[in-house]
Amino acid sequence: MADSEVLLRRVPSRSSWQRVRKARPHLLLSRRGRRRFGVLTRGELRRLRRRLLRAHALGGDWKLGVTAGSHVAGKCKVRSRSRPTPGSQSAPGSQSAPGSQSAPRSQPAPRSQPAPRCQPAPRSQPAPRSQPAPRSHFQTLPANVTQPVRDLGSGRVLVLLPAGEGFTFSGICRVTCIYGQVEIFGHIIKQGQPAQDVFSAYTHSYLTISGVQYSEPEKSEKEMRREMRALLKPHMKLDDRNWVVQFLPPLGSILLLEQLRTPAVDFMSSYECASYVFLQENTPVRINSEYITLKTIGIRRQRKRKGICLNDSGLCALEELVSASCVDGCPVILLCGACDTGKSTFSRILINQLLNSLPGVDYLECDLGQTEFTPPGCIALLNITEPLLGPPYTHPRRPQRMVYYGKMNCHNDYENYIEIIKYVFRDYKRESPLIINTMGWVKDDGLLLLVDLIRLLSPNYVVQLSTGRGSLMPSLTSDYVELTDGLYTKSKIKRRYRGFEIEELEDSLEFTDEEKDSSPVPVFTGHKLICVHSEFLCGKNEKNRAKYNRIFRDLAVLGYLSQLMPPVPGPQSPLHSLTPYQVPFNAVAVRVTHADVAPAHILYAVNASWVGLCKILDDMKGYTRGPILLAQNPICDCLGFGICRGIDMEKRLYHILTPLPPEELKTVNCLLIGAITVPHCIFKNQPGPEGTIPYITTDYNFKLPGASEKIGERVYGNAFLGYRAYKKGK
Structure with missing residues (x-):
């Protein structure tokens, strides 16, 4: 009898694990993997199919692996024990912020209240499987988080940028678009393109990285x-990749921001006059995790x-200018307007947008005081092939043709200014759109000179920028230019001689036979005027404009010397x-362009000055002694610039410090000295010498030619560092 009772206990009608499994909620499958799904019996397959249909009816999508409150994998394994109810979708924005802990899972339903097992699943409720919600695997960010950032270490930060959102920052960094596409200063960076160095400097308006919506x-x-x-x-670890996939918004972009360190930045930051340029704005801010993360690479978020x-x-x-350049050919675009109306900023944005579709853009610099690619005092023609993602002093370029005018303005020397522009303009081949930047002097003679330039260069478009500040200038329409006398040109009706008349533009430009074939002579045929009301932020005014302009000129010189x-x-x-280059007296001619200097004092003016390294047609081989002086200012090609850091009177040598390569220095046979000086901070910041700084004195006679006054000191002959001469005299 006892044996029979034991046998009855060992062979029950239903196994215990089956009873437990059927008592559980119907969304859940057994967590005990008895068999693989490929070897299930027909009854087990029917039961599995019913449970999946019930889960789908209650709001869960078992195919995508996402349910309302629980996750069911593609292989139908249970990820959570919570029992969802119909319509229990989580509200948008309820997900945790990046880096925060996830919300606790819901408690399982009590076993005493199971759902009816035999309840049929309504087939009309489930959504069609062919129309899943886009990017359903991404979590929604809280409302107060716009672009999440993540520190990757080693001076790298990851930024997720939604489409249409902007990230305005101060500082410098290297930007790589890993996924999607973004726009910086008009230039679009797509995934797979090389990294770009971005300079959002303190001296200008801050740059914004904007997410571009893509298909x-x-x-x-x-x-x-x-x-x-x-x-x-290739850029990050597994945890970081999972974070990106989890929080990337729909059609968003993934940016990698790296700490930027270049020789130019290190060189400029080593001087007092430029040390603050690339630093973050030193104002009280709310310190949060994003601020600390961005500070590791030297940038900081700013207000839009x-x-x-x-x-x-x-x-x-x-939009109109880009369309005309990409469809109609190679238009000539002239920018004009008063000072501080945003001509340079507008030209940089225009160049960047043109480079999105064209391989290159030509640029004619006619603004002597605030040049874009060269040191100040130059008129140059350049071909730009790379985007401009910073202020002028961060992107010096090598011109196709350049002439050193030597002054910050052309007052009382208009004829030479026009002749130089004509000389440089000859090199334009009309193979790319040309952007012409003009001076901000648009009053009195400056306006008449601008009329001469429009007639001379014959642009297709004249972009006139204006602001609500200052006096208004007349609209430079095609009819206004035709009916107004310039300084050296006459109107279509009036005929007046003013000392230097350009009778016909065809005769005024003296081309050779080869140049006539390659460059057609420009004839003024009218232009289209585009008026732009500028709203760029500007810290300049009538009181501090001269100070700002002097700082920008010093930064341009430092950028070149870098x-x-x-x-x-x-x-x-x-x-x-x-180590400087040694140049014999009899190998180069010398000319001071901005002042009349006696021959006996010419070397005082040359010593420690900013010099233009030029090439003239005359041959210097016939001269045995020196220095060789020119009687007038030549119009010739300028190959580069340098500093005459000393003069050896015994060996009759100039010591020139320049970044120009030796193969180009062989063709230099003229030194031009203008009103552009070496920045003051270079004189003061001379590491190495102890005691009295070379060439700086407080006792000097200002009546000598070439003398100038520095801040706090008086410097002889714009003198530079001449450390060898200082040690020799000591």
């Missing part, structure tokens, strides 16, 4: 996640109103420690 590829979410992870793998913003007139003008540094960042070498 979603015709791929499944699984394929998109696989592609995204493959693009992220501090960035560059174009109004409707500026956007329409850019090319003397080695290409690899490292310890900075002072300028007086670099």
